[in-house]
Amino acid sequence: MIDTHSHIYLPQFRKDLSEVLDRAADAGVTDILMPAIDFGSLKQMDALSHPSIRFHKMAGIHPCDVEGHPENLVDKLLELGSSADIIAIGETGLDYYWSKEHITAQKESLRRHCEVAKELDKPVILHNRDSTDNLLDIIEEQQDGSLRGIWHCFNGTPEQGQRALELGLHLGIGGVVTFKNAGVDQVVAEMPLDRLVLETDAPYLAPVPKRGKRNEPSFMKYTAQKLSELFGISLEETDRITTENARRLFRLS
Numbered sequence: 001m002i003d004t005h006s007h008i009y010l011p012q013f014r015k016d017l018s019e020v021l022d023r024a025a026d027a028g029v030t031d032i033l034m035p036a037i038d039f040g041s042l043k044q045m046d047a048l049s050h051p052s053i054r055f056h057k058m059a060g061i062h063p064c065d066v067e068g069h070p071e072n073l074v075d076k077l078l079e080l081g082s083s084a085d086i087i088a089i090g091e092t093g094l095d096y097y098w099s100k101e102h103i104t105a106q107k108e109s110l111r112r113h114c115e116v117a118k119e120l121d122k123p124v125i126l127h128n129r130d131s132t133d134n135l136l137d138i139i140e141e142q143q144d145g146s147l148r149g150i151w152h153c154f155n156g157t158p159e160q161g162q163r164a165l166e167l168g169l170h171l172g173i174g175g176v177v178t179f180k181n182a183g184v185d186q187v188v189a190e191m192p193l194d195r196l197v198l199e200t201d202a203p204y205l206a207p208v209p210k211r212g213k214r215n216e217p218s219f220m221k222y223t224a225q226k227l228s229e230l231f232g233i234s235l236e237e238t239d240r241i242t243t244e245n246a247r248r249l250f251r252l253s
């Protein structure tokens with residue numbers, strides 16, 4: 001399995017990182033994709049290693065951290081993102097829940113990230129909270145046929161999901177799909193399996209039965225299990241298809 005969204009480099013894992021990574025490997029996680037929060041994230045990512053897990057870095061500035069972002073954001077993103085070991089641009093996006101006062105800056109930052117992703121021909125990773133229609137409007141404006149990426153932690157309506165698919169996005173499926181009453185499971189069940197990728201968003205949003213705990217890549221097995229139930233296929237088939245989707249999108253060998 002490929003965890004397409006994991007902040008495994010954060011201090012929450014400092015104490016027991018090697019155990020966390022061993023459990024991930026035992027659960028069948030082969031690759032961990034790490035979205036950045038700011039430019040300082042890259043250094044933290046460089047410190048990670050494990051004999052049977054490949055780590056992939058991204059460069060970007062989280063929408064909750066756009067305040068005071070550099071004037072030369074595009075230059076900086078292009079410089080960092082053009083490196084072969086940067087697999088994608090992000091995470092970027094909009095967050096009107098935590099950070100309503102910087103909406104203009106968030107939108108500008110999102111546009112710049114999309115432009116760089118297109119220029120570098122790499123996927124863009126999109127964070128979205130209470131901002132779906134604005135996010136999809138900007139993706140529509142940016143989509144010239146060359147933009148690809150993930151709406152991470154998908155939690156939209158069927159219509160919003162459909163619109164995202166038509167705009168060429170993949171949907172990142174995380175622990176929220178296992179939450180009772182969230183309704184996300186029924187929406188996901190209507191989406192095409194070949195456009196879904198698995199993620200944890202560790203250390204956040206742990207799936208049931210670990211809900212409320214610190215999330216980690218090994219918990220992705222619960223999300224995969226839920227997907228296999230929703231689509232009525234085996235867990236192996238779910239792992240195989242979602243892994244294939246992620247490989248294609250990120251051009252992983």
Ligand SMILES: [Zn+2]
Nearest residue numbers: 005035091201
């Ligand atoms: Zn994230």
